[in-house]
Amino acid sequence: MDRTSTPAVELDGVTRRYGETTAVGDLSLSIQDGEFFTLVGPSGCGKTTTLRLIAGFEDPTQGGIRFGGESVTGVPPEDRDVGVVFQNYALFPHMSVGENVGYGLSFTDPPGGGSDEARVRELLELVDLGEMADRDPDTLSGGQQQRVAMARALAPGPDVLLLDEPMSALDAKLRERLRVQVREIQQELGITTIYVTHDQEEALAVSDHVAVMHDGTPEQVAPPRTIYREPATEFVATFVGDNNVLSGEVTAVRSTDDADDNGDGSEQSIADVTVDDATFSVALNGDSDPTAAVSSGDRLTFCVRPERLAVDADRNALTATVTSAEFLGETTRVHLDWEGRELLLRTEDPPTGTVTVGFAPTDAHIVDRQP
Amino acid sequence: MARDSDGGAAKDRGEVSTATASSANQEQRRRIRNSVERRAIVGLAVATIALLLGIFYYPVATVFIDSVLVEGRWTGRVFVSILQDPFYLGEPARLLAGEPAGAVIEAFLSPDRRLGVIGFTAYQAALSTVASVALGLPAAYLLARYEFPGRRTLRSLTILPFVLPSIMVGVGFVATFGRNGTLNAVLGALGLGQVDLLFTLEAVVIAHAFYNAPLVARVTTAAWESVDASAVETARSLGASPLRAFRDVVAPQLYPSVLMGAALTFVFTFSTFPIVLALGGFQLATVEVFVYRLIRDLEYAEAAALALIELGISLGLLYAYLRYEAKHTVQSRGIRPLPRRPLRPPSLSVRELLPRMGLTVYAVVALAVFVAPIASMVLASLSGPEGLTLANYQFLIDRQTTGASFQVQPWDAVRNSLLFGVASLAVALPMGVVVAVLTTRDYRGRKVVDAVAMAPLAVSGIVVGLGLLRGLVFGVEVGGSRIAVGGGLAIVAAHAVAGYPFVVRTVAPGLESIDHTLVESARALGAPRARALLDIELPLVWPAVVAGAAFAFAISIGEFSATVVLASGTNQFTMPIAIERFIGRRLGPATAMGVVLLVVTSASFLLIDRLGGDDVGF
Numbered sequence: 001m002d003r004t005s006t007p008a009v010e011l012d013g014v015t016r017r018y019g020e021t022t023a024v025g026d027l028s029l030s031i032q033d034g035e036f037f038t039l040v041g042p043s044g045c046g047k048t049t050t051l052r053l054i055a056g057f058e059d060p061t062q063g064g065i066r067f068g069g070e071s072v073t074g075v076p077p078e079d080r081d082v083g084v085v086f087q088n089y090a091l092f093p094h095m096s097v098g099e100n101v102g103y104g105l106s107f108t109d110p111p112g113g114g115s116d117e118a119r120v121r122e123l124l125e126l127v128d129l130g131e132m133a134d135r136d137p138d139t140l141s142g143g144q145q146q147r148v149a150m151a152r153a154l155a156p157g158p159d160v161l162l163l164d165e166p167m168s169a170l171d172a173k174l175r176e177r178l179r180v181q182v183r184e185i186q187q188e189l190g191i192t193t194i195y196v197t198h199d200q201e202e203a204l205a206v207s208d209h210v211a212v213m214h215d216g217t218p219e220q221v222a223p224p225r226t227i228y229r230e231p232a233t234e235f236v237a238t239f240v241g242d243n244n245v246l247s248g249e250v251t252a253v254r255s256t257d258d259a260d261d262n263g264d265g266s267e268q269s270i271a272d273v274t275v276d277d278a279t280f281s282v283a284l285n286g287d288s289d290p291t292a293a294v295s296s297g298d299r300l301t302f303c304v305r306p307e308r309l310a311v312d313a314d315r316n317a318l319t320a321t322v323t324s325a326e327f328l329g330e331t332t333r334v335h336l337d338w339e340g341r342e343l344l345l346r347t348e349d350p351p352t353g354t355v356t357v358g359f360a361p362t363d364a365h366i367v368d369r370q371p
Numbered sequence: 372m373a374r375d376s377d378g379g380a381a382k383d384r385g386e387v388s389t390a391t392a393s394s395a396n397q398e399q400r401r402r403i404r405n406s407v408e409r410r411a412i413v414g415l416a417v418a419t420i421a422l423l424l425g426i427f428y429y430p431v432a433t434v435f436i437d438s439v440l441v442e443g444r445w446t447g448r449v450f451v452s453i454l455q456d457p458f459y460l461g462e463p464a465r466l467l468a469g470e471p472a473g474a475v476i477e478a479f480l481s482p483d484r485r486l487g488v489i490g491f492t493a494y495q496a497a498l499s500t501v502a503s504v505a506l507g508l509p510a511a512y513l514l515a516r517y518e519f520p521g522r523r524t525l526r527s528l529t530i531l532p533f534v535l536p537s538i539m540v541g542v543g544f545v546a547t548f549g550r551n552g553t554l555n556a557v558l559g560a561l562g563l564g565q566v567d568l569l570f571t572l573e574a575v576v577i578a579h580a581f582y583n584a585p586l587v588a589r590v591t592t593a594a595w596e597s598v599d600a601s602a603v604e605t606a607r608s609l610g611a612s613p614l615r616a617f618r619d620v621v622a623p624q625l626y627p628s629v630l631m632g633a634a635l636t637f638v639f640t641f642s643t644f645p646i647v648l649a650l651g652g653f654q655l656a657t658v659e660v661f662v663y664r665l666i667r668d669l670e671y672a673e674a675a676a677l678a679l680i681e682l683g684i685s686l687g688l689l690y691a692y693l694r695y696e697a698k699h700t701v702q703s704r705g706i707r708p709l710p711r712r713p714l715r716p717p718s719l720s721v722r723e724l725l726p727r728m729g730l731t732v733y734a735v736v737a738l739a740v741f742v743a744p745i746a747s748m749v750l751a752s753l754s755g756p757e758g759l760t761l762a763n764y765q766f767l768i769d770r771q772t773t774g775a776s777f778q779v780q781p782w783d784a785v786r787n788s789l790l791f792g793v794a795s796l797a798v799a800l801p802m803g804v805v806v807a808v809l810t811t812r813d814y815r816g817r818k819v820v821d822a823v824a825m826a827p828l829a830v831s832g833i834v835v836g837l838g839l840l841r842g843l844v845f846g847v848e849v850g851g852s853r854i855a856v857g858g859g860l861a862i863v864a865a866h867a868v869a870g871y872p873f874v875v876r877t878v879a880p881g882l883e884s885i886d887h888t889l890v891e892s893a894r895a896l897g898a899p900r901a902r903a904l905l906d907i908e909l910p911l912v913w914p915a916v917v918a919g920a921a922f923a924f925a926i927s928i929g930e931f932s933a934t935v936v937l938a939s940g941t942n943q944f945t946m947p948i949a950i951e952r953f954i955g956r957r958l959g960p961a962t963a964m965g966v967v968l969l970v971v972t973s974a975s976f977l978l979i980d981r982l983g984g985d986d987v988g989f
Contacts, residue, residue, distance in 0.1 A: 075894050077894040077900055078894045083896075084891065084892060087884065090888035090891070092892075092906075103898075107896065153895070155896075156896060158895075
């Protein structure tokens with residue numbers, strides 16, 4: 001992706017307040033042309049407000065929004081060339097499926113010429129609903145309605161597609177199938193897409209970039225893999241997937257090429273962190289990371305994914321008691337009690353009673369440093 | 372990007388030059404259309420507010436000025452003299468006149484105290500309110516808690532009083548309670564003595580109950596139906612007896628609605644007019660009747676002052692009630708309503724039989740109050756000295772062909788009624804829809820717009836009629852030229868003012884319940900706000916719009932207060948006015964005219980009922 005070109009959508013210090021509450025605070029985002037960008041976060045994090053600000057349904061209290069470098073302040077939604085799909089699809093109940101899809105064409109010509117009818121047919125075929133043009137929206141299933149809403153939003157050829165939790169009313173299986181289809185359509189059309197969801201798994205599955213939102217601000221904006229492997233904050237670490245978070249004081253910082261400390265034998269900076277009575281060796285993040293400059297006496301917060309905890313490992317070992325286990329199919333999520341802390345372990349072969357688990361220093365990821 | 376934004380315009384022009392000329396034309400046409408559509412809502416809002424100013428606020432202001440500008444001088448004298456006159460205010464007036472409190476209180480406590488016109492008006496309103504609540508609550512109990520054939524029909528009939536012309540109901544009551552009415556016929560057949568309830572307070576109170584008990588029943592039923600059964604079940608499982616559960620869980624959710632019904636009843640009956648005119652005559656005169664009499668005597672200043680005092684009391688009561696309501700609203704989500712019981716008792720135990728016996732007694736009373744007047748009117752219209760006859764209808768036709776020009780021409784009355792009905796509908800419907808749109812949006816000052824637009828509901832037709840008469844009909848100086856509108860146009864304006872709040876009340880709940888994402892979807896697809904209204908919202912609330920139209924039409928057909936002021940001395944009389952002119956001398960033709968009115972308003976009611984009368988925001 002060309003990161004030097006003008007972003008398709010840019011938010012510059014956008015704040016939206018409702019009376020005393022701040023829904024979105026000083027938010028800056030830059031979304032590149034043709035990318036699938038996801039805003040993910042718990043309810044009330046401001047992700048839907050952000051989408052509504054981009055669509056023009058709300059005006060920012062402060063800050064500016066630019067489309068392709070041009071300010072859209074004061075531009076009503078009908079002039080922004082956006083397509084919107086809502087959670088409840090918002091199909092017009094008094095119009096047929098075809099009329100719904102064709103509605104936007106009353107205000108603009110179909111992109112690439114051709115008749116309105118041809119465009120409606122084209123879009124319905126794109127979402128595999130070619131035969132449904134004369135149907136009443138009420139007679140369609142939830143998944144079909146969702147696809148009609150998608151076709152309707154795309155018909156006028158918008159520059160940006162905005163999807164507000166478009167899957168959350170559907171059952172899990174259908175949701176997984178549809179998100180693949182949405183991603184395929186997005187890539188086929190190459191349309192800039194902003195997707196809002198509370199489902200972090202969905203966010204990781206389909207996006208080019210993910211912004212994890214918390215309390216009206218993004219905690220981290222990065223590709224899905226980075227979000228999962230190198231969470232920037234404790235919030236991201238625990239919101240995206242399961243995680244074990246530990247904090248303690250740094251007792252030593254050392255450089256090592258000891259092959260035991262990390263698998264590939266390369267040189268690695270290691271901090272020894274004391275949590276209660278136990279000491280763990282934790283690999284420091286790369287130099288570019290602000291948490292990298294660690295010195296003794298700092299307070300470090302790091303996390304280890306449950307699937308990175310290994311049973312009977314001798315590195316960074318700790319002995320814990322199994323309190324419960326959830327069988328999830330492929331793996332089992334085991335809840336452990338370690339000196340009053342709850343830890344999670346993912347394994348195919350769940351232990352019982354007392355268990356020793358450990359992790360490699362490079363499997364730990366530092367999310368916070370307090371000098 | 373932003374196609375029509377100011378910032379994008381220059382860029383657009385660059386793009387257009389590369390496109391073909393025809394598509395540039397199209398683009399321009401579209402842009403003009405869009406900009407018209409964009410301003411359409413603002414334009415309609417401004418036009419509506421201007422119209423409201425012209426046909427409501429200006430006339431009401433005229434009335435106010437009439438009362439404080441006497442012979443070219445500003446004075447509060449008229450108000451003061453009314454407030455100090457025991458004839459109007461009873462004994463308390465002496466207090467305002469400066470008499471010692473002790474003597475006034477003593478006089479007030481003595482049996483021959485004077486209530487004055489205002490005091491009497493409040494007294495009869497209080498009695499009417501008690502009667503309406505007493506008659507309305509059993510109906511609410513029946514409608515909310517029992518299942519029986521015709522329950523839905525009965526429930527929707529509770530909206531009927533809103534459209535029944537009060538003068539017609541007055542005729543019905545005369546036909547029932549008059550010396551030769553059905554009540555005396557029944558009593559005579561049973562060998563009992565005669566009664567004459569006409570021109571008594573009882574008849575007025577019963578007629579008011581006829582009107583307002585359905586309102587009490589309606590709002591209470593709605594509250595009862597929204598009580599969550601699981602709340603009652605929880606109380607029962609915690610050890611409460613059925614009666615205790617009712618007292619602790621159900622009743623607190625009903626009080627606000629009962630109070631709302633009572634408050635509205637009091638306000639309505641406080642400004643009662645046609646009922647008292649028909650049933651009480653001037654010896655039982657309420658404030659409104661006196662205002663009318665003062666207007667007839669051309670005492671405009673005193674009439675205006677008295678009308679404003681009445682308006683002040685009504686608005687004060689409404690305001691107090693609204694303040695109370697705002698503090699005491701019970702938010703109930705009727706997730707699962709209480710189950711309805713069958714009307715036929717499932718077993719012959721005392722617990723099953725007792726409430727049903729009570730309902731049976733109630734049914735007899737309800738038949739006498741609600742059905743008898745209408746039935747008596749129909750019966751009276753069809754009977755003469757020699758039994759069943761069409762003579763009364765024949766009279767109407769004959770009067771039309773042979774009557775002198777100063778006499779009431781029946782066909783003219785029917786024609787005028789229909790004409791004014793259609794014309795005022797043409798004004799009230801767009802006004803009502805625009806106001807509904809304006810009051811269901813979120814913006815600063817929405818509450819003010821709501822209050823300004825709904826004020827006509829609280830202002831009596833007499834005041835509006837008087838204001839239109841004194842202002843637009845008598846003529847207004849505007850920039851040296853005199854503008855005067857005919858009586859007919861003024862009547863249409865008064866009817867529109869009376870009718871459009873009902874359009875608002877039917878359409879606004881519909882608009883409110885439309886999912887806002889539908890509108891937002893339309894806008895994201897390129898529709899300007901006015902187009903979204905036209906393409907999405909209005910089609911979805913269409914039944915409510917038609918119901919509102921039927922309401923406005925029915926209100927116009929039955930409107931009496933403003934019409935009687937504006938039609939006096941003209942030939943612009945409507946059916947209700949014709950009834951009033953017949954009623955004193957010829958009951959037969961009055962009932963026949965009443966039946967014609969009944970048919971027209973019933974048709975409107977059926978339309979309202981079919982098309983979403985259940986959502987009327989009362």
